[in-house]
Amino acid sequence: MVPRAEFQSYYGRPVIKAPSWAPRDIAGYFFLGGLAGAGSVLAAGAHFTGRPVTATALKVSSVGAAGLSVAALIHDLGRPSRFTHMLRVFKPTSPMSVGSWLLGVYGPAAGLAAATAVSGTFRRVGAAATLGAALTGPAVATYTAVLAADTAVPAWHGAHRELPYLFAASATAAASGMALVAGPIRETGPARCAAVLAAAGDLAASTAAERRLGSVAETWREGRAGTLLRCARTLIVGGAAAGIAAPFLGRAARPAASVAGLALLAGSACTRFGVFAAGVASAEDPRHTVVPQRERLERERAAQENGGAYDPDKE
Numbered sequence: 001m002v003p004r005a006e007f008q009s010y011y012g013r014p015v016i017k018a019p020s021w022a023p024r025d026i027a028g029y030f031f032l033g034g035l036a037g038a039g040s041v042l043a044a045g046a047h048f049t050g051r052p053v054t055a056t057a058l059k060v061s062s063v064g065a066a067g068l069s070v071a072a073l074i075h076d077l078g079r080p081s082r083f084t085h086m087l088r089v090f091k092p093t094s095p096m097s098v099g100s101w102l103l104g105v106y107g108p109a110a111g112l113a114a115a116t117a118v119s120g121t122f123r124r125v126g127a128a129a130t131l132g133a134a135l136t137g138p139a140v141a142t143y144t145a146v147l148a149a150d151t152a153v154p155a156w157h158g159a160h161r162e163l164p165y166l167f168a169a170s171a172t173a174a175a176s177g178m179a180l181v182a183g184p185i186r187e188t189g190p191a192r193c194a195a196v197l198a199a200a201g202d203l204a205a206s207t208a209a210e211r212r213l214g215s216v217a218e219t220w221r222e223g224r225a226g227t228l229l230r231c232a233r234t235l236i237v238g239g240a241a242a243g244i245a246a247p248f249l250g251r252a253a254r255p256a257a258s259v260a261g262l263a264l265l266a267g268s269a270c271t272r273f274g275v276f277a278a279g280v281a282s283a284e285d286p287r288h289t290v291v292p293q294r295e296r297l298e299r300e301r302a303a304q305e306n307g308g309a310y311d312p313d314k315e
């Protein structure tokens with residue numbers, strides 16, 4: 001009997017090329033896009049339920065975050081023309097192409113909503129722009145998860161089902177945090193509820209992603225990525241709990257809400273930077289490219305021996 005072969009790559013080199021994206025630019029782009037998109041959804045809710053201060057604050061923060069996210073993307077691309085060139089065609093099968101057009105549609109709507117809210121003019125136009133930004137906001141907040149999962153990077157592609165839900169929860173946490181920081185206590189009830197849902201969604205999605213990743217999940221638990229993702233869970237859960245408790249603290253309510261909001265924002269940022277770091281770590285370690293393929297072959301072989309067909313989509 002030949003002993004089971006131990007995996008070795010060619011001179012220990014990675015099997016795939018690690019992402020060349022700059023972490024500060026692209027992970028920041030992920031975070032800011034989530035803050036912008038989810039913020040527009042909460043802004044619309046505040047606008048149409050009579051919470052004007054919170055609505056205006058979220059509209060302004062959303063357009064600011066959208067502008068900074070585009071700036072981060074362009075900085076990573078190197079030249080502004082590379083971003084505008086992506087708008088020359090619309091390719092539904094390309095997450096980057098769809099995302100560029102989403103930003104192109106979302107940005108003007110969010111900008112018009114913020115401008116009319118600050119100036120107090122053209123209220124009907126502002127309401128329509130607010131609704132338009134809210135409709136495109138969820139896609140802006142989550143399409144970056146599809147963009148990452150559509151690569152060969154094991155820690156991203158292996159969690160392609162859970163990653164959009166994790167990014168949605170992270171974006172909701174960021175938007176809720178911004179509402180708690182910028183809005184008066186009397187107007188932040190829905191934001192506090194959204195923060196609780198975001199905390200639950202973040203925990204559920206990250207746990208499911210690690211379960212699906214199998215051996216690759218160690219990149220989510222160890223090193224820089226593990227530290228960031230553990231901090232993210234602590235900050236988001238703690239921020240949500242502090243946000244719920246804030247209205248009952250009397251004079252300390254306003255400071256407590258601000259601290260809770262900052263914790264939610266920081267937790268959301270840690271999630272995006274942690275997922276990015278996990279992807280880079282999984283690409284640089286050749287084990288995480290070959291071992292998942294071996295595990296898949298073993299499951300396929302076991303299914304055939306049991307008289308069934310292996311369907312990876314049912315995992």
